[in-house]
Structure formats: structure tokens, C-alpha cells
Amino acid sequence: MAQKERVLVMGNQACVLGAIYAGMRFYAGYPITPSTEVAEGCARELPKIGGRFIQMEDEIGSIAAVIGASVSGLKAMTATSGPGYSLMVENIGYAYMTETPLVVINVQRGGPSTGLPTKVSQSDTMQAQWGTHGDNTAIAVAPSTIGETITEVVRAFNLAERFRTPVTVLLDEVIGHSRQVIELPEEGELEIIDRVKPTCTPEEFEAFAMTDNLVSPMPAYGDGYRYVCTGLTHDPRGFTTNKPEEIAPKLHKLRHKIIDYKDEIFKMRAENMDDAEVAFISYGSVSRAALQATDIVRNAGFKVGAVQLHTIWPFPYEPIKELCRNCRAVIVAELNMGQIIHEVHRALPPEIEVHPLQRYDGEILTPMQLVEKLEEVL
Secondary structure, three states, X not given: OOOOOEEEEEHXXXXXXXXXXXXXXXXXXXXXXXXXXXXHHHHHHHHHHOOEEEEOOOHHHHHHHHHHXXXXXXXXXXXXXXXXXXHHHHHHHHHHHHOOOEEEEEEEEEOXXXXXXXXXXXXXXXXXXXXXXOOOOXXXXXXXXXXXXXXXXXXXXXXXXXXXXEEEEEEEHHHHHOEEEEEOOOOOOOOOXXXXXXXOOOOOOOOOOOOOOOOOOOOOOOOOOOOOOOOOOEXXXXXXXXXXXXXXXXXXXXXXXXXXXXXXXXXXXXXXXXXXXXXXXXXXXXXXXXXXHHHHHHHOOOOEEEEEEOEEEOOOHHHHHXXXXXXXXXXXXXXXXXXXXXXXXXXXXXXXEEEEEEXXXXXXXOHHHHHHHHHHHO
């Protein structure tokens, strides 16, 4: 068997590799630390393959351009960090309502406001679900290594195309700026999903039709299918509606096309959970420390396991409850003041203790800090 190509690559550069592998051919963005290398990589690589890169005047224009490119038929992406993501959320809501697939890379840094541009954080986690106004059901994924960054960005595009929805990739500064030697996936190795195109005639076409799986076929502008693309609540043809009998089905569609198929979205890694009495629950760069801490305490004879979340939203309540069914306590480790810990509380029965381990001074959580927290819990 031929050996795969091995490269030394930064996490932000891995975003570019994964996106291009998935078929991304349009990038619009505005430079912001610590995500700028994503834009730089796209500026270099997209012209080589016939793609388009454009630097916009700000993050509002960036996400608007990405929406336009996707509606025109291209797989499209942007990248940003905390303040830029805040500027994007209104148009991300527009993309939810218009059912426009796209990917947003959020390389998280400390906040609020300008905050800590060069320091690590996971404080945008709740924003990825609740940032926009109105009812919506978000999808957000989180890698913890450079290799996972490639596969999770590919998965993000697949989920965006499969469900006709925006997807956020929650990196953090440590992953974005870390370098690691990885094997690049070969052509055809990873599954690639493309949006479903309509097969009916243009006269029969309804852009937001109620299909069996609640995901409507999506033509590109210019394919001959005309429809209204509005952020106003609309009927199956895209025309604005104030009729309760049309409003409720539209909002039901936006939620249930994701919730009813959440098992396709859930992804996590469980280590030593079969007999674990205490478990670490984490995501992103913290999971690297949690997995090492688990090895340390296992070698010392303690029954401890680790759960790494690759899917953050929709939150995997049932899988976490099942994985932790034999635990007496869990430790939720995050680089913030406590965000997914609230969801873990909701997932677990009251007899399982939930302990926070939170760091928000711009530095990483180390394996020994997790070990010390475990000693405290025990």
C-alpha cells in the first residue's frame, strides 16, 4: 500500500485543506486574529483550482457574500473569531431562514468585546447555538487535533449540504495556531455530500417544499428555477406569509429537519467509559489534556474515562446519558466560565454529580490540572 502524503500543517491551514477537499470553491472574509491564516490559505489555494477568494470590507459583508455564492451554487465558507462572529450572526439567521448551506470557521479567542485576540478561549460555544434572534436549531462541530480539523471541516460541509443550513466549526486559538505532522486524506477516502438538485420542471418547482425528510432540493441561481429568497417567513415558494397555517410548518421544518435526524449529526469519542466511575467531558483543545489525564490516572489504578464531543449542537443529551450511566461523577472541563456544563446537567440524572473545571485567563488547561480536579472530586 502506498504511503499517504505527510505534511507539517497548522490548524488554520488544515481548515483550508479540509474545505477544498469537501469542494469549497468560494471564500469571503475579513482578517481577524486568530483566524487570519484561513483567509491567507484560501487566497493562495483557491485561484489554483478555479475558485474565488474575496476580502470584504467587514464581517457583515463577508457572510453576505458567502450566502450569495452558496445560493449561486458554490460550496462557500468564511472564517472569523469572536467579534467578527458577533457581526455575522444576523446574516447567519438569514441563512437559517433561507435554508442556505454554508460553513463558518470560528477560531475562538477570549472576550467579550476585543478581549484577548491572541489568547485561547471556548467562550463562543453558546453563541453558536443562541447567537441569532428567533427560533432556530444550529449545527456546530469541534475538532481537537489538526487531523480532526480536516475531517470535521469536511463533515461540516457535508452537514451543511445535507440539511441546507449553516454549520459552525468551533476551533480555538490553540488548535488554530498549533502545528502537527498529519497524513492527508486521499481522494475518495472521505465521503462528500452535495446538495440535492430539483428534478421537476421549473413550473412545478417549490424552493421550500415540504419533502419527506424536510430538506428541499436546491437549484443554483441560473439553473432556470425561479424563487424568492427572503428572510421573511415564507410559504413553500418563498413568498412572504402572515398566515398561521403557513408560518408554523415553516418553523417546524427548520427545527425538525435537524432534530429528527440528529443521530446522523451526533459524533463523539469515548475512552475507557465501560467501567468508568468518573468521566471527563470536554471538547476542542481541552480534550487533548483530558485524554492524557485519563491515561495518567488509569495507570494509577483509577476507573476514569473521557468523553470528547465532536458535535456540540445539537447537544447529544441521550448519548451522554448512556455513556455516563455507570458514573457517580463527571468533570466538565472548558476554557470559559461554564457553557456546555449547563447542557451536561440537563443530560444527566441528579444522582450523578457534575463538577466544573473552568479556565478563562487565556491559558490552556493542562493534564495535571485535570488530575488535580479529579483528586478533589475523589
